[in-house]
Amino acid sequence: MLTESHFYFNKAADVLGLSKKIREILLTPLRSIKAELTIESETGELLHYIGYRVQHNNARGPMKGGLRFHPSVDEDHATALANLMTWKTAVVDVPFGGAKGGINCDPNSMSEKDLYMLTRRFVEQMKDVIGPTTDIPAPDVNTNARIMGWIMDEYSKYEGFSPAIVTGKPIHLFGSEGREEATGRGVMYVLAEALKEKSWRFPDMLVAVQGFGNVGSNAARLIAEQGAKIVAVADHTGGISNSNGLDIPALIQWVKEHGGVKGFPEGEAFNGLDIITWDVDVLIPAALEDAINQENVDGIKAKIIVEGANGPTSPEANEILTEKGVLIIPDILANAGGVTVSYFEWAQNIQQFRWDLDRVNKELSKVMHKAYKAVRQVASDKNIDMRTAAFVLAIQRVGAAALARVSIKSEIPF
Ligand code: NAD
Secondary structure, eight states: OHHHHHHHHHHHHHHHTOOHHHHHHHHSOSEEEEEEEEEEOTTSOEEEEEEEEEEEEOTTSSEEEEEEESTTOOHHHHHHHHHHHHHHHHHTTOSOEEEEEEESOOGGGSOHHHHHHHHHHHHHHHTTTOBTTTEEEEEOTTOOHHHHHHHHHHHHHHHSSOGGGOSSOOGGGTOOTTTTTHHHHHHHHHHHHHHHHHTOOGGGOEEEEEOOSHHHHHHHHHHHHTTOEEEEEEETTEEEEOTTOOOHHHHHHHHHHHSSSTTOTTSEEEOGGGGGGOSOSEEEEOSOTTOBOTTTGGGOOOSEEEOOSSSOBOHHHHHHHHHHTOEEEOHHHHTTHHHHHHHHHHHHHHHTOOOOHHHHHHHHHHHHHHHHHHHHHHHHHHTOOHHHHHHHHHHHHHHHHHHHTSOOOOOOOO
16 A cells, blocks of 8 residues: 555656655655554453554644554555545645544444443544644544544543544534535546546446445435436445446445345346446446456446545556546545545634535535646646646645745755
8 A cells, every 4th residue: 555655656756856855755754653552341351452643744734634443554554545645635725734543453343332442542542642733533444423523522531622623523513514425525526527528428427336335325326416327336245236227325225224235126236346347437436445456457448437445546557547548536636525524624613613514515516626627737737647647736735835834945846
């Protein structure tokens, strides 16, 4: 993961002609914290985990990024994702830097009470390095609004009432309207821009979606509402297809009740791995890292790929697809709707004010359309692909902010 995020960064750094030293400065995290987390479980057993928070860059504002609860969480993984957050917040031009973290636990094998205690212990260990003006966590894989509520409560114990310490909170605990569907909505907005550019229309599009959680299901629902046909969906339980278009609200209800798409009666089952090479116009990977890789890339038929997930395309596959002229809307642009509405939530919390859903969606639409156009402009000006252009734009913005804060005369092209 670290190698991959550096690969894309370095491609953009080549375009900008950055020296080795400047690359190192921009890639190295500001701070990396590792905390020992021991709790006594409900059953009296000692449970021992490691918590991580990597704070990558704060040139443009307080650092921002999710907390992941997963056995695969480690320092390298958190560092790669923290890097991505710095570039992502810069692409959509929200006043944040980048961070990421988590705990190397498997929440699916833990009781609710143990998870609650573990989350509080994490905040206890991190409270001196996070804060509404320093580093603001948010949900990521296996963390949700409920856990964000616990974080706010624990932090407020030490610092007083602090809703702005964390975003993605429950609505009744100062969360924002529209936050839950924001990433999927952002995916729909950038796809709308891409279609306009090609003079294509939603109603003519066949779409496949990998992953039917927060990002995948909301993106599928909103894109279907625009008239496109979602003909195939896959998740960890398998794949389901319908050439007339799946009934997405019915599928969402099915997944709520059954835990996955498997068995949905209004479609045909298929091996979920085949989703990547489905015969569609638009492919939305919204589940895993490296879902598009050397093994399946040659079979891809989609003309547009919108990266709902973080890092779903391996560098090798990315090069092959770019060569073939497939339009990839990269993760740091395509899934930035979530962090954008997190920014709205933080801004509402700081002002102790609330926006209605209509305002949130309108502001999100403005940000995503503007960001797409800015990336497209860089891609056209420099004759580069959209991913490299997104990194170029982000590096320029972060670099310019960093330089404007210090008294260094520099030949650096920001
Ligand atoms: P989620 O946990 O809600 O959903 C994940 C989905 O992936 C589930 O449907 C799951 O069944 C599916 N999945 C897991 N293993 C799979 C497999 N082997 N094959 C096919 N599908 C599989 O997670 P999410 O919040 O929707 O996040 C998905 C991706 O989007 C992650 O990469 C995450 O980092 C990224 N992302 C999420 C947000 C957000 O706001 N939630 C924002 C930006 C990026």
